[in-house]
Amino acid sequence: MIDITTTRTxxxxxxxxxxxxxxxxxxxxxxxxxxxxxxAGGKARSWIHMIGFAATMALAVNVIIDLEYPRLGLIRVDTFEQALVDLRASMK
Structure with missing residues (x-):
């Protein structure tokens, strides 16, 4: 259990x-x-494509950074440590 905790940390x-x-x-x-x-070569610009591309790139970068720092962003992984918390409580 100590090795798993050290690896996770x-x-x-x-x-x-x-x-x-x-x-x-x-x-x-x-x-x-x-x-x-x-x-730029076209006569008319498509606002749907421009906004869609910007939103897709922003979302992709945000998700990558969010997954890299799991306790700071919108995507939380605090529940994954519940097994370690339960194990600690059972040891007392």
Missing amino acids: MAAQTHPPMVIFGLLFGLALIAALLAGYGM
Whole structure:
């Protein structure tokens, strides 16, 4: 049980370097620039496509960051530790 607790603690404290997050945002920016360049040749711009692309990219980046920091965002994993809490309570 001690090894599992240590593994979970280290997994929760170990995160990718900030360069990875910078590359993720850079990739989103480059994708947006390429999409804008592709739509610039047309006569009419589609607001649905522009808003849909921006919302999809923002949602994807947000979910990736949310999963990386499970206790800070909208996606919570606090209930996964309930087994360890129950085990601790049974040991007392």
